Amino acid sequence: MASPFICLYCGQEKQQSESSLEHAIPQFMGGNCAPKIFQLTNVCTTCNNRLGLWVDAAYAKSWFITNSLAEAARLLCTKPDDPGLPLRCIGPAQIPNLVVPEGHVAEHWIGPSGETVTWIRPHDERMDGYTGGNPIDTKKKSSVAYIFPVSENPGKWELGFRSFHRALEKRKARKILAAAIREHNGNEVDPTILGFNSPTTEEAGNREAIRAAIYAGNIPVRVAVDTKFDLRFMCKLALGVGYSLFGDVFLTQPTTAEARKGVWPPGDGTTSAIRGMSTFSAVDASFAYLAGYPGAVTIFVMRTGPSWMMSVSINEKLPLVIELGPSSMTSHHVNVEEGYALLLFPYRDSFVALTVAELIAHKSGVMRNAALEKIDAIRAAASQFDVQLANDV
Ligand SMILES: [Zn+2]
Known part of the structure; x- marks a missing residue:
């Protein structure tokens, strides 16, 4: 009979039948294509499911992270037939005459x-601060999405439509085109050919309300922001990354127990004593630049004084920092002197792993890194594509 295991996240003994495959780095950060060492099996099903919805999603779907990931993807989109880009979220809108x-x-x-x-x-x-709302509900309950293109130029609307359809993938959403698209000869393109639904009477009414609000230049929005959106997520990521990199020695550290306390706050009012800076307490913005890379989700692991610290940034913004454990821990994955840097490019399903020293040498031009030069070339092409898109009318 298979022996029980201790769940990395809750610290409780669980039977093998309760074990689940977990990506230490979640999918939205590019974790699906991260190195194999970041795949975990010592996580229980309960933690996997509940933390996915209440911890990962609270971070991933916060307004700031959603929009930072969209900006990062934009830096790596090089041509009209690249995959659709993530949409940027403005917020809940009040549109006159819209039937909700x-x-x-x-x-x-x-x-x-x-x-x-x-x-x-x-x-x-309960998920007021989640862009897109409850991710499980929107898979099961029906919704309607309207898109109003800015241009009849195929170069523009094709990428726009592809991005729209991609954003609604796996959502139970009807898709309504809110403007006519015409061919060169002036004939209107049948929206169903482009993947849209034919509007019902109510949807046609809503389409008019949205058009009127856009022409009036007036869509009032309200943004719900939870400034503590990242606390539990930071601790969960520290557990996953710390264990992936340092292995069993990580499990016995007092900091690991504190990180668990941060993931599952005990009901007795005590809080985790783990050291770190949450996204909005990192006052020095230049830190995110140093510990990041354009277009990338960057995970940095460095020894600073008595501790190993991890920092995370997205597109050189929104840094968070958390302690992984004492600097006495060693690992053959991490260079003691030069640290460990993992750059993830979720939009391109790729990653670059190197040392922090190599990353800084590349960024400062002292010594170029071949893998990063490829990324830099993609970014240069994306920037040209951006100019071309802006010039298409
Ligand atoms: Zn667990």
């Missing part, structure tokens, strides 16, 4: 060329 069913909310998003997207979706009060 009970228990739903209208949310305003922006496409890569400035397309307006209005998504009428189920609302879950």
Whole structure:
């Protein structure tokens, strides 16, 4: 019989039947294509499911992270037939005459060329700060999304539509085109050919309300921001990355127990004593630049004094820092002197792993890194594509 295991996240003994495959670095950060060492099996199903919805999603779907990831992807999109880009979220919108069913909310998003997207979706009060709402609800409960393109130029609307369809993938959403698209001869393109639904009477009415609000230049929005969106996530990521890099020695450290306390706060009012800086307490913005890379989700692991510290940034912004454990821990994955840097590019399903020293040498031009030069070339092409898109009318 297989022996029980201690769950990395909750620290409780669990049977093998309760073990699940967990990516220490979640999918939205590019964890699906991260090195194999970041795949864990010592995580229980309960932690995997509950932390995915209440901890990973609280971070991933916060307004800041959603929009930073969209900006990062934009830096790596090089041509019209690249995959659609993540939409940027503006926030819940109040549009005059828009019919929003009970228990739903209208949310305003922006496409890569400035397309307006209005998504009428189920609302879950507990997830007011989640862009896109409750991710499980929107897979099961129906919603309607409208897109208003900014241009009839195929170069622009093709990427806009592809981005719209990608954002609604696996969502139970009807898709309505809110403007006519015409061929060169002036004939209107049938929206169903482009993957849209034919509007019902109510949807046609809503389409008019959205158009009127756009022409009036007036879509009032409200942004719900939870400034503590990252605390539990930081601790969870520290557990996953710390164990992946340092192995069993990581499990016996007092800091590991504190990180668990941060993931599952005990009901007795005590809080985790782990050291770190959450996203908005990192006052020095230049730190994110140093510990980051354009277009990348960057994970930095460095020895500073008595501790190993991890920092995370997205597109050189929104840094967070957390202690992984004492600097006495060693690992053949981490260079003691030069640290460990993992750059993830979720939009391109790729990563670059190197030392912190190598990353800094590349960024400062002292010594170029071949893998990063490839990324830099993609970014240069993306920047040209951006100019081309902006010039298309
Ligand atoms: Zn667990």
